[in-house]
Amino acid sequence: MAVDYTVIVVYLAGMLAMGWWGMRRAKSKSEFLVAGRRLGPTMYSGTMAAIVLGGASTIGGVGLGYQYGLSGAWMVFTIGLGLLALSVFFSARIARLKVYTVSEMLDLRYGGRAGVISGLVMWAYTLMLAVTSTIAYATIFDVLFDMNRTVAIILGGSIVVAYSTLGGMWSITLTDMVQFVVKTVGVFLLLLPIAVVKAGGFSEMKAKLPTEYFDPLGIGGETIFTYVLIYTFGMLIGQDIWQRVFTARSDRTAKWGGTVAGTYCLAYALAGAVIGTAAKVLYPKLGSPDDAFATIVKDELPMGVRGLVLAAALAAVMSTSSGALIACATVANNDIWSRLRGVVRPDGEARDEVKGNRAFILVMGLAVIGTAIALNNVVEALTVAYNLLVGGLLVPILGGLLWRRGTAQGALASVVVGGVAVITLMATHGILANEPVYYGLLASLAAYLVVSLMTKPTDAAVLAAWRERLAGRDPELVSEPVPAHQ
Numbered sequence: 001m002a003v004d005y006t007v008i009v010v011y012l013a014g015m016l017a018m019g020w021w022g023m024r025r026a027k028s029k030s031e032f033l034v035a036g037r038r039l040g041p042t043m044y045s046g047t048m049a050a051i052v053l054g055g056a057s058t059i060g061g062v063g064l065g066y067q068y069g070l071s072g073a074w075m076v077f078t079i080g081l082g083l084l085a086l087s088v089f090f091s092a093r094i095a096r097l098k099v100y101t102v103s104e105m106l107d108l109r110y111g112g113r114a115g116v117i118s119g120l121v122m123w124a125y126t127l128m129l130a131v132t133s134t135i136a137y138a139t140i141f142d143v144l145f146d147m148n149r150t151v152a153i154i155l156g157g158s159i160v161v162a163y164s165t166l167g168g169m170w171s172i173t174l175t176d177m178v179q180f181v182v183k184t185v186g187v188f189l190l191l192l193p194i195a196v197v198k199a200g201g202f203s204e205m206k207a208k209l210p211t212e213y214f215d216p217l218g219i220g221g222e223t224i225f226t227y228v229l230i231y232t233f234g235m236l237i238g239q240d241i242w243q244r245v246f247t248a249r250s251d252r253t254a255k256w257g258g259t260v261a262g263t264y265c266l267a268y269a270l271a272g273a274v275i276g277t278a279a280k281v282l283y284p285k286l287g288s289p290d291d292a293f294a295t296i297v298k299d300e301l302p303m304g305v306r307g308l309v310l311a312a313a314l315a316a317v318m319s320t321s322s323g324a325l326i327a328c329a330t331v332a333n334n335d336i337w338s339r340l341r342g343v344v345r346p347d348g349e350a351r352d353e354v355k356g357n358r359a360f361i362l363v364m365g366l367a368v369i370g371t372a373i374a375l376n377n378v379v380e381a382l383t384v385a386y387n388l389l390v391g392g393l394l395v396p397i398l399g400g401l402l403w404r405r406g407t408a409q410g411a412l413a414s415v416v417v418g419g420v421a422v423i424t425l426m427a428t429h430g431i432l433a434n435e436p437v438y439y440g441l442l443a444s445l446a447a448y449l450v451v452s453l454m455t456k457p458t459d460a461a462v463l464a465a466w467r468e469r470l471a472g473r474d475p476e477l478v479s480e481p482v483p484a485h486q
Contacts, residue, residue, distance in 0.1 A: 003303045003304045003307060004303055004304065004306050004307030004310065005145075005307070006307070007304065007307030007308055007310075007311055008307055008310060008311055008314070011182070011311045011314065011315075012159055012314075014178065015159055015163055015175050015178070015318065016159060016162060016163055018163060018167075018171055018174040018175045018178065019162055019163025019164070019165075019166040019167050019171040019175070020163075020166055020167070021167070021171075021174065022163070022166060022167020022168070022170035022171030022172075022173075022174055023166040023167040023170075023171065024167075025167065025170045026167045026168045026169070026170050026171070026354060027354065028353075028354065029100075029353040029354060029357065031168070031169075031170060031354075032167075032168035032169060032170070032353075032354045032357055032358070033100055033168060033169055033243070033246075033326070033330055033357060034100065034169055034243065034246040034247045035169040035170050035173050035247045036170075036247075037095075037098070037246060037247060037248070037249060038247075038249040039173065039247045039248055039249055039253065039257075040249060040253060041253050041256065041257045041260075042257075043173060043177055044244075044247065044248050044249075044253050044254070044257035044258070044261075045257040045258070045260040045261045045264075046176065046177045046180040046181075046261075047172075047173050047176040047177060047180070047244060047247070047319075048083070048241075048244050048257065048258055048261035049180055049260075049261040049264045049265060049268075050176035050177070050179050050180040050183070050315070050316075050319035050320075050323075051176065051240060051241070051244055051319050051320055051323035052079055052080075052083055052235065052241065052261070052265060052320070053076070053079070053183070053265060053268055053316055053319070053320070054133050054136075054316050054317055054319065054320025054321070055132070055133055055136030055139075055313070055316055055317040055320065056075075056132065056133075056136075056320075056382060057075075057076045057079065057265075057268065057269075057272065057316065058183075058187070058272065058293065058312075058313055058316040058317075059136060059139060059290060059293045059294075059313065059316075060075070060290065061073070061075065061076045061268075061269060061272030061273065061276070062272045062273075062275050062276040062279065062292050062293040062296075063276060063288075063289035063290040063291075063292050063293065064219070064272075064273065064276060064289065065272055065273035065274065065275060065276020065277050065279070065280075065292070066276035066277070066279050066280050066286070066289040066292035067276070067289040068212075068213070068218055068219045069209065069212065069213025069214055069215070069218055069273070069276075069277050069280070070213065070214055070215075070216060070218070070270075070273050070274070070277060071215060071216055071217060071218035071219035071273070072219060072272070072273045072276055072277075073269040073270050073272065073273035074219055074223070074224050074227055074269075075227050075231065075269075076265060076268060076269035076272060077227075077265075077266055077269040077270075078224075078227040078228050078230075078231040078232045079231045079232070079235060079265055079269075080262050080263070080264075080265030080266040080268075080269060081228070081232050081262070081266075082231055082232035082233065082234065082235025082236060082262075083235050083241075083258060083261055083262035083265055084258075084259060084262035084263070085232065085235070085236060086235055086236050086241065086245075086258060086262075087254065087255055087256075087257075087258025087259045087261070087262055088255065088258075088259060090236065090401060091245050091248075091251070091254035091255050091258050092251035092252070092254055092255050093251070093401065093470050094242060094245045094246075094254070095245055095246065095248050095250070095251045095253075095254040096251055096469070096470055096471065096472035097469055097470065098246075098469075098472075099246070100243070100246065100330060100334055101119070101122070101239060101242075101243075101330055101331055101334050101335050102118065102122055102237065102239050102242055102393070102397065103118045103119045103122065103331070103334075103335040104334070104335070105242075105397070105400070106118055106396060106397070106400060106411060108465070108466055108469060109400035109401075109406075109458075109462075109466050110400065110406070110407065110408035110411050110458060110462070111408060111458060111459055111462035116335065116336060116339050116340065117412065117415055117416065118335070118392075118393060118396070118411075118415050119331050119332075119334075119335030119336045119339070120336065121388055121389070121392040121393055121415060121419055122238075122239045122331050122335070122389070122393065123328060123331045123332055123335070123336060124385070124388055125238065125239070125385045125386070125388055125389040126238075126239055126240055126324050126325075126327040126328035126331060126385075127324075127328050127364070127367070127368065127371070127385075128381050128382065128384055128385035129238075129240060129320070129324040129327075129328075129382070129385050130321055130324035130325045130328055130364075130368045131368050131371045131372045131375060131381055132381050132382045132385070133317050133318075133320045133321035133324060134153055134156065134157045134160075134317075134321055134368055134369060134372040135153065135372045135375065135381075136317045137152050137153050137155065137156030137157065137314075137317060138152040138153055139290070139294060140152075140156075140294075140310060140313050140314055140317065141155065141156065142294075149373075150373050153369060153372050153373055154369060154373075156314070156317070156318070156321075157321070157365065157368065157369040157372065158369070159318070160318055160321045160322050160325065160365070161325070161361070161362065161365030161366070161368075161369070163175060163322070164322045164325050164326055164361050164365065165358055165361045165362045165365065166358075168326065168354070168357065168358065168361070169243070169247060169326060172322045172323060172326060173247065175318065175319070175322065176319045176322070176323075178315070179315030179316070179318060179319045180315075180319075182308070182311050182312050182315045183312045183315045183316055183319075185308065185312070186308050186309040186310075186311065186312025186313070186315075187268065187271055187272075187275075187309070187312055188267075188268075188271055190301070190305055190308065190309055190312075191275055191296075191297065191301070191309050191312075192271045192274060192275055194300060194301060194305075195274070195275045195278035195279065195282075195296055195300065196274065196278050198278065198282060198296075198300050199277075199278035199279075199281040199282055200281065204281070205277060205278060205281050208281050209277065209280060209281060213277060213280070222434065226434050226437070229390060229437055229438070229441065230383075230386045230387070230390055230437055231386070233390050233394050234386050234389055234390055236394070236397075236398065237389065237390075237393050237394055237397045237398070238327075238389060239327040239328075239330070239331055240320075240323045240324050240327040243323070243326065243327050243330065244323065245258070251472070275292075275293070275296065276289070276292050276293075278296070279292040279293075279295065279296045280292070282296065282299075282300070283295055283296070293313065297309050297310060297313075321368075325361060325364060325365055325368060326361060328364045328368070329357065329360040329361040329363075329364040329365075330357065330360075332360055332364060333356060333357055333360040337360075380431045380432065383431055383432055384426065384431060386437075387422045387426060387431075387436050387437045387440065388419060388422055388423075390437055390440075390441060391418040391419060391421060391422035391436065391437055391440030391441050391443075391444055392414075392415050392418045392419035392422065392440075392444065393415060393418075394418075394441065394444070395414045395418065395441070395444040395445050395448045396410070396411035396412075396414045396415055396444075396448060399411070399414070399448055399452075403452075404458075404463065405452055405453070405457060406448065406452045406458070407451070407452045407455045407456070407457065407458050408458065409451050409452070409455040410447070410448045410449070410450075410451040410452030410453075410455065411448065411452075413447040413448065413450075413451040414444045414445070414447045414448035414451075415444075416447075417443050417444055417446075417447035418440050418441065418443055418444025418447070419440075421436075421439060421440040421443040421444070422436045422437065422440035425439055425440060
C-alpha cells in the first residue's frame with residue numbers, strides 16, 4: 001500500500017500548506033470568520049457542497065445503501081433538499097444581513113437579548129457535529145494504517161485544528177475546494193463505476209438482491225419524514241451552514257451557488273446508495289452496514305486508486321469537521337463569551353479580534369478531540385445535536401424571517417420550551433426515538449405563537465431597522481459590521 005500511503009500523505013500535507021497560505025489573507029475579523037464576504041459562485045458552490053457532505057453522508061450513506069438499497073439515499077437526499085430550500089428561499093436575505101452568527105440575526109430581528117440562550121443551543125449543536133466528524137477519522141485511518149482509534153482521532157483532528165486555527169475561513173475555504181474536487185473524483189468517477197462493474201452491473205444486482213432494495217420508499221415513510229424534519233430543516237438554521245452563506249460576495253451568489261451545491265448533494269445521495277447496494281452483492285454478510293465503504297475500498301480497488309478514494313473519504317470528513325469547528329468557536333466567542341463578559345469596544349480602542357477568534361478555534365478544537373476520544377456512538381451524538389437544533393431554534397429563526405408578529409419573549413420561550421421538551425423526551429423515550437423532535441418542535445411552535453400573541457409587538461423602530469438590514473440598505477452598516485451585542 002506504499003502508493004496509497006503516498007497519496008494520503010501528500011493530501012494531508014497539502015491541507016496544512018493551505019492553512020499556512022490562508023493565514024496570510026486572514027488579517028481582519030471579516031476575513032478570518034467569513035472570508036471577507038467575497039466568495040464567487042464557483043468557490044461558494046464547492047465549499048458549500050463540501051461542508052454539508054461529511055463522513056455521515058459518505059460512509060453512512062453507503063452503509064444505508066448496503067442496508068436498504070436505493071432508498072438508503074434518503075438521508076443525504078433530504079440534506080440536499082434542505083440546502084436547496086435554504087438557497088432558493090432564504091439565503092439572499094441571510095447574506096444581506098451582514099452578521100456573523102444566527103444569534104446576532106435573532107437580536108436584530110427581535111431587539112431582545114436571547115443571544116446567550118440561543119447561542120448555547122447552537123454551540124451544543126456545532127460541538128456535537130464537529131465531534132461526530134472527528135470520530136470518523138478512526139474508521140478511515142484504521143483501513144489505511146491499522147491505527148489505534150485514539151491515535152487516529154488525534155492525528156486527523158490535529159490536522160483540521162491546525163489549518164483552521166492558522167487561517168480561519170480562508171484556510172477552510174481553500175481546503176474545502178480541494179476536498180470537493182477529490183471527493184468528486186473519488187466517489188463519482190472512481191468508486192461508483194468500479195463498484196457497479198465489480199457487482200456485475202445493475203442487471204446482476206437486481207437478480208441477486210430482494211426487490212425492496214430497488215423500491216424508492218423501501219426505507220419507510222416514517223423514517224423519510226424524520227429525515228426531512230431533522231436534516232432538511234436543520235440545513236435551514238445551522239450556524240455552520242449560515243456561516244458559509246455569509247461568505248458569498250452577493251445575494252445572487254448565495255442563491256444560485258447554493259442551488260448548484262444542493263443539486264450536487266442529490267446526485268451524491270444516489271451515488272452512495274448505489275455503491276452500498278453493490279457492496280451488498282459483493283459482501284452479503286458484513287458485521288455492520290457502516291463497514292461497507294471501507295470493505296469495498298480495501299478489497300476491490302487497485303492501489304493508488306484506493307488511496308485517492310480514501311482521500312475522498314478524508315476530504316468529506318475534514319470539510320464538515322472544519323466547518324463545524326469554526327462555527328462552534330464563532331458562537332462560543334461572539335454569542336456566549338463576549339456577551340457574558342459584557343464586552344463593549346470603546347471608540348478608537350483597537351482589539352485583535354483575529355487573535356481572539358484564533359484562540360477560540362484552538363480551544364474548541366482541543367475540546368472536540370477530547371470529546372471524540374471519550375464518545376463511541378456517532379449516531380447518538382449526531383441525533384442529539386440535530387434534535388436540539390431543530391427542536392430549540394427552528395421556530396424562532398423561521399418565525400423571525402416569516403412572521404412580523406413574533407416577539408423577543410416568544411422567541412425566548414420557544415427556545416427554552418422546545419429545548420427542554422427535546423431533552424426530556426430523549427431521556428424518557430431514548431435518544432434515537434422520533435418523539436423528541438416531533439413533540440419538541442410542536443411545543444416550541446406553541447410557545448412561540450402563544451407568548452408572542454400575549455406580549456407587546458416588537459417595537460416599530462426595531463422592525464424598520466430589520467427591514468432595512470434585510471434589504472441591504474442599513475445606512476450605518478460599514479465594511480466591518482458590528483455585532484448586535486456590541
